Amino acid sequence: MAVSRRRMLAWITGTGLVGSGVLSAISNFVFIKPRATYGQPQRFSIGKPDDYPAGTRIALDARRICVVREGNRIAAVSTTCTHLGCIVGLADTGFACPCHGSRFDSDGTVTGGPAPRPLPWYKITLAPNGEIEVDKDTEITPGSYLTL
Numbered sequence: 001m002a003v004s005r006r007r008m009l010a011w012i013t014g015t016g017l018v019g020s021g022v023l024s025a026i027s028n029f030v031f032i033k034p035r036a037t038y039g040q041p042q043r044f045s046i047g048k049p050d051d052y053p054a055g056t057r058i059a060l061d062a063r064r065i066c067v068v069r070e071g072n073r074i075a076a077v078s079t080t081c082t083h084l085g086c087i088v089g090l091a092d093t094g095f096a097c098p099c100h101g102s103r104f105d106s107d108g109t110v111t112g113g114p115a116p117r118p119l120p121w122y123k124i125t126l127a128p129n130g131e132i133e134v135d136k137d138t139e140i141t142p143g144s145y146l147t148l
């Protein structure tokens with residue numbers, strides 16, 4: 001049986017429309033989700049407790065935290081100044097901001113300068129693999145240590 005020219009054109013057009021619809025759906029799945037990431041993850045590992053000996057305060061500037069270890073207790077204090085966001089440095093009495101002179105005691109309480117709030121403390125947990133995980137999305141009451 002011969003296929004008419006009209007029927008052949010209708011089949012080609014229909015196949016083209018269906019094909020373009022399928023390609024469009026696939027491209028939506030591939031490209032609709034943005035692949036960009038914005039900043040560092042707020043939950044991350046900082047290694048094993050033994051990396052932080054008792055009696056130390058170790059600043060991790062790339063993570064903007066200071067890991068405080070007292071005996072078998074450990075905590076993570078923010079080192080982002082609550083004034084305009086500079087990284088505070090360690091000082092004998094706590095923390096000092098190099099930008100406008102804010103000072104904080106070792107618990108992060110403001111002791112001088114323009115900083116309007118204390119330095120936040122972040123929740124930390126021990127992961128099943130024994131590493132310390134910091135969750136910068138969850139602030140905790142200053143002075144709340146994780147007991148190891």
Ligand code: FES
Pocket residue numbers: 081082083084085086097098099100101102113114115
């Ligand atoms: S940013 Fe720290 S005192 Fe201004």
